[in-house]
Amino acid sequence: MKFRCACISLLLLFGLSQCSQTTEKLPYIGEPETVTNLVDGNEVTGRGYPVIPAFSxxxxxxxxxxxxxxxxxxxxxxxxxxxxxxxxxxxxKNLLEVYKKYKDSPDVRILSHTIDPDHDTPVVLGEYVRELGITGTMWQFVTGDREKIYDIGENHYLVTAGKDAKAPGGYIHSGAFVLIDREKHIRGMYDGTTQEGTQKLIRDINVLRQEYE
Structure with a gap:
């Protein structure tokens, strides 16, 4: 009888452990807003978390x-x-750890935006990427219209990005890594200047991947 009770207790404990592993979910970052989506050809309006908008x-x-x-x-x-x-x-250097861990994973990407598009042309970015030892399109470095880059950074990724004559190099930006899910919601923000922040990001990428399994 004692053996049976012990077995049941172990099974329950294992079951609870499995549930805790599979049900963990990351929070959504940002204030809920009114959104309109197309469902079966019809516009449906409701409340939802903000998403990263269209960009080019x-x-x-x-x-x-x-x-x-x-x-x-x-x-x-x-x-x-x-x-x-x-x-x-x-x-x-820290993002290279993320790149090396997921470079062969088709469901994970990295997107780095320059805040100095006048200098950081595609040619300059290409040289920079080669120096880092990055190949393929898993990690993309992008340039473009300055105001569009600043807008998407500050108003949608919720980071600081812009010119500042008093800052070293003439620009100011956050040291944040921003984790985006498949539906383009922000699910986490991490200190990209620390190993602790980078390891937390890697952990949360794995948690987020499990949400889709």
Whole structure:
């Protein structure tokens, strides 16, 4: 009888452990807003969390990159500039860990936006990428219209991105890595200048992937 009770207790404990692993979900970042979606050809309005809007930029290969390239993908977004003398080298070193871990995973991407598009042309970005040892399109570096980059950074990814004559290098930006889900909601923000923040990001990418299994 004692053995039977012990077995039942172990099974219950195992079951609870399995449930806790499979039901963990990341929070949504941002205030809920009124959204309108098409459902079976009809417009349906309700409350929902904000999503990253449509965008169009140019990557390190001179190719156009839009939000459609990230449909059905989990991705990490950040903002930087090639000549950044402060936090960018640290951020890129940390993001390389994410790149190496997921470079062969078809459902994970990285999107880095330059905040100095006048200098950071596709050619400059291409050279920068080669120096980092990055190949393929898993990690894309994009440039484009300055105001559109700043707008999507500050108003949609919820980070700081812009010119600042007093800042080192003439630009100011957040050191944040922003985790985006397949529906383009923000699901996490991490300190990209620390190992702790980077490891938390990797952990949460795995949690988010499990949500779709």
């Amino acid at each position: 930029f140019i990557n390190q290969y001179g190719k156009t990159v839009t939000q459609q390239d990230f449909d059905g993908k989990i991705y990490v977004a950040d903002f930087f500039f090639v000549t950044c003398p402060t936090i960018c080298p640290i951020m890129k």
